[in-house]
Amino acid sequence: MIFDHAPVRRSLSVAALLTAALAVAGCTDTSRMNADVFRYETAPVFFQSADTAQPPARRTTLYTTSFHQTYGLPVSNPVHLASYAATEDDGRMLPAIPYRSIDPRYLRQEVEYQTVEKPGTIVVDTRQRFLYLVQPGGKAMRYGVGIGRDGYAWSGRGVIQWKQKWPRWTPPDDMVERQPDLKMFAAANGGMNPGLNNPLGARALYIFKDGKDTLYRIHGTPDWKSVGKATSSGCVRMLNQDVIDLFERVSGKSQIVVL
Template structure:
């Protein structure tokens, strides 16, 4: 067989194999192609030691000093980290999974930023859908009347008295994001806390708490008037 004949024969064989591969790739039950899971557009997985040191280091923000967080004493599940989006919600949505003590900010491209959170103890929790209608850097804390009725010593921080001054010792921490439902303030917030040991637990009077370094990061990721789902 001449060289030219062998070349023609090999080209024909290659073309046939490519055709067969294309046909197999398009096969599925019922003749419709079944799409696979969306590939994440950003790297996902637990942060490295170097990243953790940087994320939870001491920092200055808004004129206030925040101490470093001893992250090695926290369950690694609750470190801030990017994960594959399994919430089923669209980008820009905030999701709080109260069963796992996780908060997600859903990103475009199949990922979500996940944070560990502390939650309200039994009888002081909230669930449903709402809107993050307002948010504040270094907010004042103004306990509601119901809380003051339970703890009269908090009356000095009432709305009438102007609330508690902002700062690291303020119960709302470095940031607060206020949850509204049907145009009304639910009195529940996403907010910072210096009590890092409470992350992953249910001990507060109902709000969703994050490490101050995490709530600062969250604040910058949540779009205006974001939808929030708590379940």
């Protein structure tokens, strides 16, 4: 019997190209993606709950300890377990995040935060790798972020001009010139479809300054290991579960300060 391996080769080629896109894309890590990012847990559900802080359309599913055992992690802190559990969002299942492998400073939390910025303002501290959403009463929601490397960073004051769920990604023209394989995702070809492997992740918030697109975004990422590091090509990247939470809290035309 003769087997035609061409379809397999084509599938592997596309997968390799998507990984390359994640690695070189503006707003994405330039290091190799870890295979664990794309792993789905198939263990039986032991608990399901409707998170009252989330819209009814979303469902949070907590899996058995097999996910944590895979990473050699004990099950603890039910707040974080719920925050970073596998989550169904608009028909897509986001994998759970092994939060015990992340520096706890970079996990979502409310903190004391004294600032002259008004509530609702986003403040990105690139030195400390934190994003703050200013709250009333000297408080803020704090998220860990990955930021741009030297030479690819942006700072200043702008506005979140618009927000997008499961955005398409279009590499800039200069990036396509450096990486011709990305031409298939160029604007003329409609960009990369939304999805779990899309460099912009589950949500994107678009930063404008003086009415012009800065080409920098706050966005999700499937590469949870990049949070807390300076590894991207300029944008502010967040854990997918965190960028969804931020997206739901931020109103249109919110101010943003990148320090």
